[in-house]
Amino acid sequence: MSRVDGLSANSSQFTLGGEPFRILGGSIHYFRVPRAYWEDRLLKMKACGLNTLTTYVPWNLHEPQRGTFNFQDQLDLKAYVTLAAQVGLWVILRPGPYICAEWDLGGLPSWLLQDTGMQLRTTYPGFVDADNLYFDQLVSVIKPLMFQEGGPVIAVQVENEYGSYAKDEKYMPLIQNFLRSRGIRELLLTSDNWEGLRYAGMEGVLKTINLQRLSFGAIQHLADMQPQKPVMVMEYWSGWFDVWGERHHVFHSEDMLPVVSELLKRGVSVNLYMFHGGSSFGFMNGAMDVGTYKPQVTSYDYDAPLSEAGDCTRKYQLLRNLLSQFHAEPLPVEPALGKRRAYEPAAIRGYLSLWDSLHFTDKPCRSERPVNMENLDVRGDSGQSYGYTLYETTITGGGTLNSRNNIRDRTLVFVDRHRVGCLDIRTRELALPDGPGEVTLSLLVENCGRVNYGKALDEQRKGIVGDILLNHTPLTGFTIFCLDMKPDFMNRLMHSGQWKSDFKSPSIPGFFQARLHVDGPPRDTFIRLPGWGKGVVFVNGQNLGRHWCIGPQLFLYLPGPWLRSGENEIIVFEEQQVDDKIRFAENPDHGRTVDVYKLPFCTLL
Template identity: 40%
Template structure:
């Protein structure tokens, strides 16, 4: 059957199976040419554009993780609104004539906050994550009860695009609990998943052995030396199609480092070597997108490294959806092995360049005293609580206590950044990535500490750790036990009302944080923008109430991506929550993104 007459993924009654040597679509050999595209990192009004461009590069499949913590920030809930509408995303894939691979975890890594595991899981000390432990499995059952019907009814045998579902994620790098993997298989099958189930591991003997299970099709993750890696995979799986289910064609960035890139020609040569073997592939990433809001993860292998807002990943399709050098290089490679459409995407015009005065501002302390403030309320404790203990799982919080004298203030650990003030005056910063845990307080007074959770670790043994100030809290060796804590409601941060509620908010000149600053601008038609953060300190920026993500003067990135659908014709609002300082309170929109210096 020719490609032009082959039934599309929306045709009911189709089949997808694991053959002796190939994937079998309706009984015929089928090579998966897939690209990773995370719906939760892309504005939903841009999903169709990104999916269409995947087809234009020659891909026939879209792969996505599912972030449990984003869908279920509170236990017993499962949010599928707006950018979490997985059903709509899968339907758009089908409408484009493509197939889908779904990776529901429950652990996903993905440089995503906590590796996708809800922070509330860890508030019960009896929970044993990523193993066959009753409390954990009960929570997963609730998650799958909400998720799997969405996936099951969109499987290929029911007229949908889904051809594969993955069990866990690189489990061999973590453990070898076969009972846990078997329990996940049972939950998927009892939840209506009938398509083949897969695992993914780095192609080492131990990881492939530990992360697999009979009946699950093994795939590998790597970015080079395809023949060698696939040979290792074949030793562990004598029959069935070979697949690199994460072909690493780029990498992510963390604050204070360079922007990671690889040459397009080099990456294309590695892809060519892989496809020449006859194997299937999933590009990680085809289109990375953005860690909007407070969703970024972090790594900690001795040094804490939070991931930046941009998840451009040096992927074929850039963060803003532009075809980059790898798009064209990969398209040429794919064309050697499969049909590629004649249509090609066109590059967008440079984004509008203009400036917006941040002519309204109010300090955080004044905003908290505003009658209309919805930022949060203080609560007292007879000990130093973590943020997890009080149910505040992301963002910022204020800690407050009174000290009768100066001295050395110390904590067991700071997770992840603490700005210390005495009677409103800055004292210093304790930063986890510098292993700071102590500083000198100059005298008596009210001690206030603004704590920022900079992103939960998404890989390794520190997943699930509490955030905030970790005790003991000592002043010259003596315990500080009387504390008040105010968790800041991030959703309320950009409210324009907070800037207008008090005439003390009107100011001019530089902005001393922590403070809010805002301004207004007009556009004729919504279009993508790039907000420069050069000269700003550290904080989050919001457009029309949407959190674009974190910025930080240490880089590498110097812009935040503003998706066009966030804008509206006419008046638009920008609000900045600045924790350090802005000398020149102007928001500058620039023509193109600047993701920072590279190591080339």
């Protein structure tokens, strides 16, 4: 195969190395899959009959602090792409800088929001300067992986769904130039839904479409826009994501397979989004806001052909049967399913109150007025990105506390460290009890996830973003604690000698400690927390993500490679209520379901 002739879109069918080529793609995000399972998931992709891997690249993980880059370990993009090539897959990279992906701020770093005038996804100088430096680092990693350099990357996407945003007509050509000027010569693509296709295209960049329902009008419209060009569905949505407090979305294979089959019969190239969703571990889930803010759950199962834990579902088997018709040779044998275990319940052995844990945080900040999370003087000059922030001040007397909608996104309210209520996007006023003399007012604010899609990206600062009123007077004189629960803090917490063993009347919020003993090789499992309320789970220092009794997600996926034979440390940060055990199951419980194909599309957005 000629390495000069990469993927070409100069006729009604793609060619690769000068030969006709049909993209049978699927999305798996390396940052949502434990590195130990990359090979397993890619082998299952190959065995299903797909020939191309697509993945986003999350800027906010690769540059977590301004000027500090990480392409190692779980974020070793080069190793992931190289492994895909070894498995026999081509690769399409989708490096953003914005990726959406139901990922916090659509993959953009939160420290960009320190600039009060920031205009994300535009040619605003502050955004362009930061983006420029990121592309310097990124392209140095990905350029050797390009097809014409001997690698597997056959195409690169320019930004993502910009037609639905379209704030700056000069922006997309700028991103195109960022890639071309740094030596990326492979085919460039854009990706848009039906609405976004109205945005003007760029010379030399192929438009693709995202959809779920079969729309011959949309497909024909795309073909008419680009005569004698191949038609591609960059995102064929194989399922849908979930938000807290609603039902788990399912998309039945009986509805999905006929659409994929019809697209393939018409010669369309298809990429399944997602082929395998994985998990938005830690605090990395995004949120949607189309009139109402709705944070997304930790699980990114997506009802994809390959489940969150790597199971080959019925959807996978039917898809494999369909795709086998497009291969001259038999498909590879599917890798065996990994074993799972429902471990014995782990008893709570100790707890540490939120208030006692403050000794292990970094030095608190002091400010006359509230400071939003991103602008706190912590973590160098990059502020706080994720987790919780505690604001404390002194008040005299009770009355009406009014958030003025300046809480982002949810706060527990305490008077002298006794809980008195909760404020969030819906509840903005709270009556505080009267008391003699001065008392401490504490506001524990949770960043529940930044919006990842739509016009509200510039307004995603978290914590307290403006004045809070008590009896119409702004509160002042704050001491502010950063509770981002990063590994250094969790390590100090874990090894402290201050854990209390008297579990009869634990102080909530607090950290609750248990140990799981694993006999033999560690296996995948699912953590279940019946009797608990809302919080975060850590296993051996790894942040598995959020739990919340309102569902639909009633479990947390715990990969076997994150366990060890012998003793394992589990810590639950809990806000509301506790049980005396942590339980485990072999299979997930997604809660109540709803058929995504029977919902009006507008209700999904």
